[in-house]
Amino acid sequence: xxxxxxxxxxxxxxxxxxxxxxxxxxxxxxxxxxxxxxxxxxxxxxxxxxxxxxxxxxxxxxxxxxxxxxxxxxxxxxxxxxxxxxxxxxxxxxxxxxxxxxxxxxxxxxxxxxxxxxxxxxxxxxxxxxxxxxxxxxxxxxxxxxxxxxxxxxxxxxxxxxxxxxxxxxxxxxxxxxxxxxxxxxxxxxxxxxxxxxxxxxxxxxxxxxxxxxxxxxxxxxxxxxxxxxxxxxxxxxxxxxxxxxxxxxxxxxxxxxxxxxxxxxxxxxxxxxxxxxxxxxxxxxxxxxxxxxxxxxxxxxxxxxxxxxxxxxxxxxxxxxxxxxxxxxxxxxxxxxxxxxxxxxxxxxxxxxxxxxxxxxxxxxxxxxxxxxxxxxxxxxxxxxxxxxxxxxxxxxxxxxxxxxxxxxxxxxxxxxxxxxxxxxxxxxxxxxxxxxxxxxxxxxxxxxxxxxxxxxxxxxxxxxxxxxxxxxxxxxxxxxxxxxxxxxxxxxxxxxxxxxxxxxxxxxxxxxxxxxxxxxxxxxxxxxxxxxxxxxxxxxxxxxxxxxxxxxxxxxxx
Numbered sequence: 287x288x289x290x291x292x293x294x295x296x297x298x299x300x301x302x303x304x305x306x307x308x309x310x311x312x313x314x315x316x317x318x319x320x321x322x323x324x325x326x327x328x329x330x331x332x333x334x335x336x337x338x339x340x341x342x343x344x345x346x347x348x349x350x351x352x353x354x355x356x357x358x359x360x361x362x363x364x365x366x367x368x369x370x371x372x373x374x375x376x377x378x379x380x381x382x383x384x385x386x387x388x389x390x391x392x393x394x395x396x397x398x399x400x401x402x403x404x405x406x407x408x409x410x411x412x413x414x415x416x417x418x419x420x421x422x423x424x425x426x427x428x429x430x431x432x433x434x435x436x437x438x439x440x441x442x443x444x445x446x447x448x449x450x451x452x453x454x455x456x457x458x459x460x461x462x463x464x465x466x467x468x469x470x471x472x473x474x475x476x477x478x479x480x481x482x483x484x485x486x487x488x489x490x491x492x493x494x495x496x497x498x499x500x501x502x503x504x505x506x507x508x509x510x511x512x513x514x515x516x517x518x519x520x521x522x523x524x525x526x527x528x529x530x531x532x533x534x535x536x537x538x539x540x541x542x543x544x545x546x547x548x549x550x551x552x553x554x555x556x557x558x559x560x561x562x563x564x565x566x567x568x569x570x571x572x573x574x575x576x577x578x579x580x581x582x583x584x585x586x587x588x589x590x591x592x593x594x595x596x597x598x599x600x601x602x603x604x605x606x607x608x609x610x611x612x613x614x615x616x617x618x619x620x621x622x623x624x625x626x627x628x629x630x631x632x633x634x635x636x637x638x639x640x641x642x643x644x645x646x647x648x649x650x651x652x653x654x655x656x657x658x659x660x661x662x663x664x665x666x667x668x669x670x671x672x673x674x675x676x677x678x679x680x681x682x683x684x685x686x687x688x689x690x691x692x693x694x695x696x697x698x699x700x701x702x703x704x705x706x707x708x709x710x711x712x713x714x715x716x717x718x719x720x721x722x723x724x725x726x727x728x729x730x731x732x733x734x735x736x737x738x739x740x741x742x743x744x745x746x747x748x749x750x751x752x753x754x755x756x757x758x759x760x761x762x763x764x765x766x767x768x769x770x771x772x773x774x775x776x777x778x779x780x781x782x783x784x785x786x787x788x789x790x791x792x793x794x795x796x797x798x799x800x801x802x803x804x805x806x807x808x809x810x811x812x813x814x815x816x817x818x819x820x821x822x823x824x825x826x827x828x829x830x831x832x833x834x835x836x837x838x839x840x841x842x843x844x845x846x
Contacts, residue, residue: 292317296324300333315342322348326359331366338370344383349390358392358400365401368413375417375519375545387524388551403527403554410524410548411532411539418544421517519545523574525552533562540569552605554579560589567596577605577641585611587625594632603636607643607668626652630659637661643668643695653678654685663687668695670724679708688715693722693842697752698798700729706737713741720745722842724752726780727798732762739769748773750842752780754835755798760784760815767819767833771826778832780840781819787812 299309300321313321318337325333326348338346348359348367374380387410392400401409526548528536539548550570555563555578563580578597585593590613597603633639633656642657642664649656650673657664664687672678674696682688694716701709713720723745730738735758742751753766763784770779782801785792789807792800806812819833834840 292320293324296320297328300325300328300330303330303332306333306336310336310340318342326363329360329363331360331362334363335366335370335373338367338382339374339377340379341374341382342379344381345386346382346384347386349387351389359390361399361401361405364390364406365409368409371520371522371546372413372417372420375420382520385520385522387522389525391525391527403525404529404532406524407527408532408535410522410526411535414522414539414542414544414546414548417546418542421545515547517543517545518547521547521549523549523551525554526550527554527556528558528566529556530558533558533566537565537569540566549574551575552577552579554581555583556581558583560585560592563593564596567593567599570600572599573602575600576602577607578603579605579607579609579643580611581607581609583611585613587613587622587629591625591628591632594629594635598632598635598637602638604638605641605643605666606636606639607641607645608647609643609645611647613644613647613649626655630655633659634661640664641666641668644672645669646671648673651675651677654681657682657685657687660687663690665690666693667691668693669699670695670697672699674699676705676708679705679712683708683712683715688712690719691716692719694720695722695724696728697724698727701725701734702729703734706734710738710741713745717744718747721747721749723748723750724842725756726752726837727755729795729797730756730758731795732759732765735762735766739765743769743773746773746775748776750778750780751776752840752842754780754782754837754840755801756782757796757801758782758784760786760818763815764818764822767822771822771828771831776831778834778840778842778844780837781833781835783812783835784815786810787815 296317299305318341322334322337324330325337371382371385374382387406390401391403391406526536551574553566553570553575555566560583563583585608590608590611597606639660639662642660643666644656645668653669653672653674654677658681667687694712696709713723723742730753735753735756742748751770758766758781763781766781767779770776783806785796787806787810788801789805792804796804816833816835823829823831823833
């Protein structure tokens with residue numbers, strides 16, 4: 287990565303923290319961003335804190351998609367940033383109103399000690415609660431000072447009133463009649479009533495304000511939202527990761543009103559109940575949520591049907607991902623047909639849905655019921671471990687989603703001669719739009735792959751292709767690579783280890799699980815396979831195509 291002169295100078299400036307008092311007061315606002323980036327890159331948490339506490343702009347975005355080789359910000363720097371945001375609430379130099387941390391999370395235990403999504407969510411919630419406590423403490427101090435000031439004003443008013451009464455009494459003649467004294471007394475009473483009338487007026491005005499704020503019952507929710515946002519100084523936008531241990535803390539932070547308000551772009555929940563997920567959705571602001579990812583939660587058909595009406599209240603929601611959520615459809619169970627019908631009806635209300643991911647949900651033969659109810663065609667469809675039937679694949683190849691798909695994942699759905707025509711038809715329909723395709727663990731042999739290669743070669747927009755854990759011989763693998771080098775848009779190919787590289791004893795048609803667990807033959811030179819494939823790349827002049835058999839480190843997003 288080429289560094290600009292500004293970046294190099296900024297890195298040098300933040301490297302010496304002892305010099306910060308000299309340049310912090312004179313640095314122009316245009317240099318705050320490069321200085322902050324340099325502080326993150328050089329892991330200078332003190333510099334991060336000082337810059338954020340004085341941030342001169344309304345918006346601060348930290349995170350987003352990282353370039354290849356770029357690591358996530360260090361944990362200490364993120365903690366310094368969050369502390370500085372709280373301190374900046376009372377700093378007049380800070381103009382921050384929107385803090386965008388979407389995509390800031392890294393992999394726990396990764397290079398550079400990044401902060402993972404779970405830890406970052408807890409830290410954000412703690413920051414929101416601490417800011418609220420600090421605001422309450424400041425309000426108590428201001429209230430006590432205001433009370434003392436008002437008491438002092440009341441005392442001064444009483445003293446002035448007594449002095450005025452004493453002066454008027456001295457000016458009166460001693461031979462005045464008792465009626466005159468009564469008039470003087472009555473005039474004194476009138477002067478003493480004036481303050482009480484002021485108090486009444488203030489009380490009446492407060493009652494009118496409360497009535498105006500309360501309004502009618504129909505506007506109560508809107509009034510509460512406006513009233514809650516009235517005291518917000520900084521809106522914090524982030525991706526939230528919630529599990530059973532952090533759920534209570536997230537709930538408290540979302541329901542807390544104070545100077546910081548937490549907003550969510552993508553919500554990921556794991557191992558929590560339907561009722562807890564429902565509570566989170568009810569607390570989240572309706573605008574801004576783009577996607578929800580539910581994993582390892584026993585939703586069941588009825589539970590998901592219960593959540594879908596809530597999801598429809600988020601107008602920008604475009605992604606729904608369900609992984610291992612115990613959606614097992616069985617016709618012999620009472621109420622399953624009705625639950626599936628409710629599920630289909632709920633999906634019709636997700637007007638902006640563009641991404642649907644269903645992993646290991648055991649819904650064979652029901653793909654038409656689910657996908658036909660979606661009002662808009664999908665762009666991303668992930669259906670791994672779904673036990674798709676021939677009828678499912680036949681419907682998918684003819685559905686209104688086929689021609690708009692950009693990403694398709696059919697991993698671990700076994701293919702054969704009966705389902706291959708549907709796959710070929712599907713690839714033909716998506717040839718101009720499909721960019722990422724995964725058919726890993728689909729049982730593709732040399733013969734099946736030979737029938738599929740013409741359709742794969744017709745996907746002229748394809749950027750990444752994953753075919754790991756398929757029982758291919760070296761001959762089939764070479765045919766695959768020769769086809770891949772002719773696909774000019776292809777940038778990444780995840781290929782399977784050929785059967786010749788495994789130790790003896792594999793079945794004739796091994797499953798993906800057997801290929802994953804079976805040891806490779808140490809006597810075989812695995813580098814020989816890589817050398818032969820790279821020779822094909824060199825001969826074709828395709829230095830821009832990356833070949834790998836590393837399933838664990840494969841990432842299709844690196845080609846975007």
